[in-house]
Amino acid sequence: MCLAAGQHIIGHNLFERLGISAISAKLIRESWESEPPSIYGRFDLAFDGSQVKILEYNADTPTCLLEASVVQWNWLRDNFPHADQFNSIHDRLIAKWKELLQYCGSRLYFACLRGPTTEDVMTVTYLADTAVQAGHEVRLLEMKQIGHDGRRFVTPDNQPIRSIFKLYPWEWMVGEEFGSRLEQARLSTDWIEPIWKMMFSNKGILPILWNMFQYDDLLLPAFFEDDYRKESLTEYCRKPLLGREGKNVSLHTATGDSGRDGENDGRGYIYQAIAAIPEFNGRFPVIGSWVIDGESAGIGIRESASQITDNTSRFVPHLFIPNVEPSA
Amino acid sequence: MKKSAIVDLAILGAAAIAITGCDNKAQVQTCVDQNNVVQDDRNCEQSDQLKAQYAQIPPRPVPYWWYYHWVYGGTSRDDHGGGYVPYGHSAIIDGGRMSPEPDVPAMRASQAISSGETISDGHAAFGGFGAAGEAVGEAGVLGVASEAPNLPTTRGVATHHSESRLGIFYVGGWFIVFGRRQLLRIHRC
Numbered sequence: 001m002c003l004a005a006g007q008h009i010i011g012h013n014l015f016e017r018l019g020i021s022a023i024s025a026k027l028i029r030e031s032w033e034s035e036p037p038s039i040y041g042r043f044d045l046a047f048d049g050s051q052v053k054i055l056e057y058n059a060d061t062p063t064c065l066l067e068a069s070v071v072q073w074n075w076l077r078d079n080f081p082h083a084d085q086f087n088s089i090h091d092r093l094i095a096k097w098k099e100l101l102q103y104c105g106s107r108l109y110f111a112c113l114r115g116p117t118t119e120d121v122m123t124v125t126y127l128a129d130t131a132v133q134a135g136h137e138v139r140l141l142e143m144k145q146i147g148h149d150g151r152r153f154v155t156p157d158n159q160p161i162r163s164i165f166k167l168y169p170w171e172w173m174v175g176e177e178f179g180s181r182l183e184q185a186r187l188s189t190d191w192i193e194p195i196w197k198m199m200f201s202n203k204g205i206l207p208i209l210w211n212m213f214q215y216d217d218l219l220l221p222a223f224f225e226d227d228y229r230k231e232s233l234t235e236y237c238r239k240p241l242l243g244r245e246g247k248n249v250s251l252h253t254a255t256g257d258s259g260r261d262g263e264n265d266g267r268g269y270i271y272q273a274i275a276a277i278p279e280f281n282g283r284f285p286v287i288g289s290w291v292i293d294g295e296s297a298g299i300g301i302r303e304s305a306s307q308i309t310d311n312t313s314r315f316v317p318h319l320f321i322p323n324v325e326p327s328a
Numbered sequence: 329m330k331k332s333a334i335v336d337l338a339i340l341g342a343a344a345i346a347i348t349g350c351d352n353k354a355q356v357q358t359c360v361d362q363n364n365v366v367q368d369d370r371n372c373e374q375s376d377q378l379k380a381q382y383a384q385i386p387p388r389p390v391p392y393w394w395y396y397h398w399v400y401g402g403t404s405r406d407d408h409g410g411g412y413v414p415y416g417h418s419a420i421i422d423g424g425r426m427s428p429e430p431d432v433p434a435m436r437a438s439q440a441i442s443s444g445e446t447i448s449d450g451h452a453a454f455g456g457f458g459a460a461g462e463a464v465g466e467a468g469v470l471g472v473a474s475e476a477p478n479l480p481t482t483r484g485v486a487t488h489h490s491e492s493r494l495g496i497f498y499v500g501g502w503f504i505v506f507g508r509r510q511l512l513r514i515h516r517c
Contacts, residue, residue: 070337111457113458126337129337142458143457143458144454144455144457144458144459145454146454146456146457146458147452147453147454147456148452148453148456149452149453150452154452156454158452168457168458173457176456176457176458176459177455177456177457177459178456178457179456181456
């Protein structure tokens with residue numbers, strides 16, 4: 001559905017609707033056609049025991065990867081060795097990197113911001129680890145260590161960057177000083193995730209999906225701010241087009257309004273029907289469903305104290321008991 | 329689902345030890361201002377130099393650079409919200425020490441990703457990416473000021489550390505590092 005929606009955005013030139021500039025749109029079109037590698041993404045799903053609904057798609061910079069891939073797997077192996085888990089993330093990551101051995105050149109770079117917290121470094125280091133296990137030579141960089149020599153992006157020691165994984169939002173990259181150099185250097189550097197992921201990490205993908213596939217059981221009704229049909233939603237969630245970590249998300253229900261404040265970037269909102277998320281002892285679990293190389297690879301569960309999942313949510317490991325074949 | 333029985337983590341396994349500060353192998357050194365808001369290391373470096381020059385008592389009025397100082401250990405917090413937001417320099421450090429713990433090497437938080445520090449010969453421009461994180465000033469999820477070791481840039485690292493089979497868990501302010509079959513270490517960071 002998302003790929004069809006991406007084609008729809010490109011075919012109908014809906015970039016302005018998503019707050020994406022014409023220059024970025026051009027790069028997205030080119031990237032979409034050349035099909036550079038994409039490694040991962042995470043769908044956030046609500047599950048009420050019977051129905052699964054897509055809350056959003058974290059296509060560009062999802063985190064909570066190590067917890068889902070490794071930590072909960074070790075927990076399962078150590079505590080419930082006879083149970084199983086929806087989890088092949090680690091193996092699929094290595095398999096994808098192996099597939100890209102020839103594509104990525106002699107050295108694969110990984111970049112994120114540096115700082116006092118561990119999550120970004122841990123996510124990038126983990127991904128680099130899987131790349132090493134696939135046979136890549138890797139090097140980690142800080143985003144600010146990425147240079148531009150007038151023609152191409154380079155490392156601090158002036159080595160050209162052929163392939164780089166970045167844990168840094170595309171909408172930030174295109175707006176920064178080197179954003180204007182992305183077009184010139186588009187043939188010399190492959191960015192992972194690719195820039196076409198901007199279409200999917202944008203919450204505007206939700207109303208577009210709803211318009212295209214509104215009879216699909218996985219989707220919640222969703223509308224752009226100027227769509228009169230949003231008035232049909234009695235209870236809804238308002239999300240900024242380019243929101244992250246639950247910022248600026250507000251819930252409007254029969255029992256009242258709630259939400260998380262944040263800086264308004266002026267790019268507008270979408271309105272989405274509220275999914276039923278069951279409460280367990282004051283906690284609301286959301287399923288993060290990982291997609292590696294375009295295929296479902298496992299899940300991780302995060303629990304929050306409210307229906308808005310934010311960066312204080314708790315990761316909860318899961319297991320299932322495999323069906324036992326009936327004896328003959 | 330079918331997957332490897334054991335998940336090997338070479339680079340991250342090594343990094344986890346440094347990140348959690350387990351084994352007392354290191355303490356994290358973070359530059360903060362008077363409100364314990366994380367700042368660029370250069371501020372503290374400059375402050376150290378100037379404080380040394382001005383010796384004991386700060387002149388009046390107290391210059392802005394006087395407030396920059398190092399904190400050793402502690403935990404970072406941020407009140408922003410879920411998904412991903414790169415951390416910037418607006419996280420606040422709680423706790424920690426004003427002076428380094430004796431006999432424990434200090435590592436700078438800002439060197440979490442530290443390979444390739446050499447600046448080029450001036451033909452290339454740098455710093456054109458990465459500004460947004462600081463401007464927005466949001467921190468990541470949970471964790472402490474940290475540093476990962478310099479990461480090797482050669483192939484075959486996994487082989488050297490193939491016995492590293494670590495998992496790490498953050499629960500209620502505790503980092504738990506565990507191995508294949510046993511809990512290796514619990515450390516309050």
